[in-house]
Amino acid sequence: MRDEACIFCKIIAGEIPSYTIYEDEDFKVILDVNPASKGHALILPKHHCADIYEIDEDTASKAMRLAKRLALHMTKQLECDGFNILQNNHEVAGQTVFHFHMHLIPRYQNAKNKDILMWNHETFSAEEMAEIRDRLKSK
Ligand code: 5GP
Ligand code: ZN
Numbered sequence: 001m002r003d004e005a006c007i008f009c010k011i012i013a014g015e016i017p018s019y020t021i022y023e024d025e026d027f028k029v030i031l032d033v034n035p036a037s038k039g040h041a042l043i044l045p046k047h048h049c050a051d052i053y054e055i056d057e058d059t060a061s062k063a064m065r066l067a068k069r070l071a072l073h074m075t076k077q078l079e080c081d082g083f084n085i086l087q088n089n090h091e092v093a094g095q096t097v098f099h100f101h102m103h104l105i106p107r108y109q110n111a112k113n114k115d116i117l118m119w120n121h122e123t124f125s126a127e128e129m130a131e132i133r134d135r136l137k138s139k
Contacts, residue, residue, distance in 0.1 A: 011030060037080075080106035081108055086105060
């Protein structure tokens with residue numbers, strides 16, 4: 001299934017060029033056009049789905065298994081010192097392309113750009129924490 005307006009569907013179909021580092025029946029993995037670090041890549045499922053809310057569990061599991069394998073491979077090949085795996089959903093969370101993707105971001109001790117994934121902390125009272133826990137606890 002593809003979305004005609006989706007840029008990642010066009011990349012998957014080969015209609016827009018990309019630096020592809022891995023491809024199989026279910027996924028294409030490309031270098032991000034605006035990388036946060038050397039080797040920043042994106043895992044794209046070949047079937048269009050917008051985000052974590054839409055993706056089927058089987059494809060989500062396969063994507064995480066692939067991320068694990070690529071993290072090892074990329075760390076070895078790029079000699080990076082650490083790794084972030086990031087996945088944004090909806091505009092408020094920073095999603096700009098609405099075709100599910102996982103960011104693979106190699107991290108380097110000597111990188112000039114260290115402000116990747118920084119956030120300020122929020123504080124909640126003990127009462128609020130208990131209320132959040134109660135709301136989230138699986139029945
Ligand atoms: P998001 O912000 O949705 O989590 O991430 C979207 C990512 O896709 C961004 O990091 C952006 O640089 C990347 N991106 C957007 N358009 C293209 C494109 O045409 N080609 C490639 N390779 N990456 C893209
Ligand atoms: Zn798409």
